[in-house]
Amino acid sequence: MKKLVYAQLDEVLYHEELDNGLNVYILPKEGFHETFATFTTKYGSIDNTFIPRGLGEPIKVPDGIAHFLEHKMFEDEGKDVFYSFGEQGASVNAFTSFTRTGYLFSSMMQIEKNIETLLDFVQKPYFTGRSIEKEKGIIAQEIKMYADNPDWRAYFGMIENMFEKHPVRIDIGGTIESITAITKKDLTTCYETFYHPSNMVLFIVGSVDPEEIMRLVRENQSAKKFPVKEEIIRCVEPEGTPTYVAKRSISMPVSVPKCVVGYKEKDPTRQGKDLLKHQLSVQVVLDLLFSPSSKMYESLYESGNLHDPLSFHYTAEWGFGFSIISGNSNNPDHVADKITETITAYQQVGFLDEEIDRVIKRKIGAFLRSLNSLDFIAKEFTRYQFNGMNFFDVVSTLESLTRHDLQAVLRNHFIPEYQTIFIIREEGS
Amino acid sequence: MDNVKIATHEFGDTHLHLWKTDKFKTTSIMLKINSPLSEETVTARALIPEILQSGTRDYPNRTMIKQKLDDMYGAVLMTDIQKNGDQHVITFRIDVASERFLLNKVSLLQEALLLLHKIVMNPCLENGTFVEEIVEQEKQALRQRIQSIYDNKMAYAAVRMMEELFAEEMYRLPEYGRVEDLDELNPKAIHHVYKQMLQHDRMDLFIVGSFDEGSIKEIVSSLYGGNRSVQEQQVVRTWEKSVGAKVVFDKREVKQGELCMGYRTYTTFLDDDYIAMRVANCMFGGSPLSKLFRNVREKHSLAYFVGSKLEAHKGVLTMTAGIEFDTYDQTVDIIKKQVEAMQQGDFTERDLEQAKGWLINQLYGSIDTSLGVIELAYPEIVEKRRLSVLDRVKKMSCVTKEDVIRAANKWELDTIYFLTGGGGQNEEAGLCTVR
Known part of the structure; x- marks a missing residue:
């Protein structure tokens, strides 16, 4: 574990790259009650064309799938992830951006247990056809909520003007049509390609003991089996340089x-x-x-x-x-x-x-x-x-x-x- | 677990509240000025913080004030206007960087206190009253701000529901004023309300961060030490009894329906039952573990956003959900069933413990920010009672299943408001490009 000191800001950061490639950062902060942890994959709405793990040819997946996958990760066999965190005094949430999908909790108690729960639920996908269909109704309402939001419409209107081909021009949530097409197989393919520990970062900030937390994360990760680390090949169409629509x-x-x-x-x-x-x-x-x-x-x-x-x-x-x-x-x-x-x-x-x-x-x-x-x-x-x-x-x-x-x-x-x-x-x- | 210790000192008629802590990288100063809500003053008072920010005697326009703030390592000035029940509260806040992190050591906090005092007490005047040009600009700005609430459909629906629910009470007045008052307001009329405010309103000054207590007291005493003639008015509580549910449908050109339901709880933060009421609300719709989230969203896929919250001063619980236009009946039915379930005690001890844990977590989270500490303490300071953080946690931990059932049984549906589609013209094909 490396210790990085930032004297001017009065901050000390701890870092370690684990054997499976996961990068872990811990920022101890005295005097704060809540601890925050984020577990993030370098995978967002723009990663829609790529070579899936174990295959040779690139595929294109439905728009909005990274965000859909984020929602579906909360499904676990027999129990509800919101409930597990709730039992341990934590609140949990997640977000999807152009380039990242992050899962986070905040809590003032049972920090170690919550970190384990965070790692475990994100590292254990569980999709059923029925629950995938049910999620489509919920996400359709999320998409409609944004459709009534003029700031969001203005933001994406500008991005669509700017980019001709780059997938950043696609709305992060996709469309009601595109999410309707999402299958269990699509979700599994995206998960297996992008949720490898070597494509992820765990970050923890709060009044924690860095040694203890690092030991816990090491143990949690070494008890799980992951495929070998492979480079992810994303296929992005080259973008014309000047703006697309003035x-x-x-x-x-x-x-x-x-x-x-x-x-x-x-x-x-x-x-x-x-x-x-x-x-x-x-x-x-x-x-x-x-x-x-x-x-x-x-x-x-x-x-x-x-x-x-x-x-x-x-x-x-x-x-x-x-x-x-x-x-x-x-x-x-x-x-x-x-x-x-x-x-x-x-x-x-x-x-x-x-x-x-x-x-x-x-x-x-x-x-x-x-x-x-x-x-x-x-x-x-x-x-x-x-x-x-x-x-x-x-x-x-x-x-x-x-x-x-x-x-x-x-x-x-x-x-x-x-x-x-x-x-x-x-x-x- | 440390506790927040706010020390209070009186200077003239101003209450100074200090919390010394090294937890933050900035120090926050907040001045809160309050008086009862009234039709005559609500819009003028909404304009006052904007007018005051537009020029002082020494810095006669917005740009000069902003540049002064920038020179203080980007000190930030914010103003806010709120309703604390039937009180109308104006807030000024300045945040400055803690000197210990800067290369050049300067006394930012002292400068900030002086600047705040200038802004509030020594505005730019013309012939003894506010400057006409500034007042006109601020009236225009406020007009636009009020109208643009409509652009956020969820917020708009919540505002409309409160207007319907409190139609017969002073609380119906929006904290940010009314468009219809703007035409009549001139610099003289607003300046009169301002002078009344300086003379009669209660003022509370909070300072949170690292500072030298002795020198702070000295400055505050020289700035705010004079006596005014403060008229503190005890708020008299009256309950409007709910007389059957009022249902309002509002047809507009929207893509999603916004459903709001308001329940009278007959319980405010001053009541013994309030903590149990918060637990009941949390279990009903205050978290992803709640009945609303589990049933309306997870079980029936009717909404992405669904939740409820409590109004601490007026005894009202409101719930909101974004739904399809044609699932109105089904959603209302499911929500009413969740209310009944709460009232019949259809929940487990584990659900109860989780809700209490969630709220305690939230409480500690809020005291991790200076704003959270002040907003938590202020309403109680005004009512001359204080609960420490630990007292709150203790009270929360003691809430029983019976307490929650009793609290939920006080709920009476008062108003349903539905913002729905079908108004306006049809959307032209091809214009809507994003979705």
């Missing part, structure tokens, strides 16, 4: 129209330190351009075109990336124009040192604040790990950013041909 709008029942502007990442192949620096640079630039303290926001606010701050973020994974800026406005086309104008203007004049200082300070403050939440750490840590980045390097990387780094990102990320605009208008307008 502008599009839909109508739905909303009280205020929504405007989304996106920039597709031109070079989505960065990993590790490079990616961390790039990601933080884009985030700082977005903040400089569009935060509530920006000139741009002030003028749109004062002219009555925006009543609440714009939201913006940058998503980066191996193979795809994009930044997204969105807001609610009765004048969405004007807001989109202003976003574009602001970027062009800054590309010409650049940033002032004092603006940069202020935003970097704010980002450091925000990161420190986010470390108050063990829940947040538990959810974020694994994404960093899967992309070869270190979560605890955020503050030192932010402190190291120069004006030169930020101006380079301003030129290389915000390229007109990589921009897309998506608007949700009021029904009937």
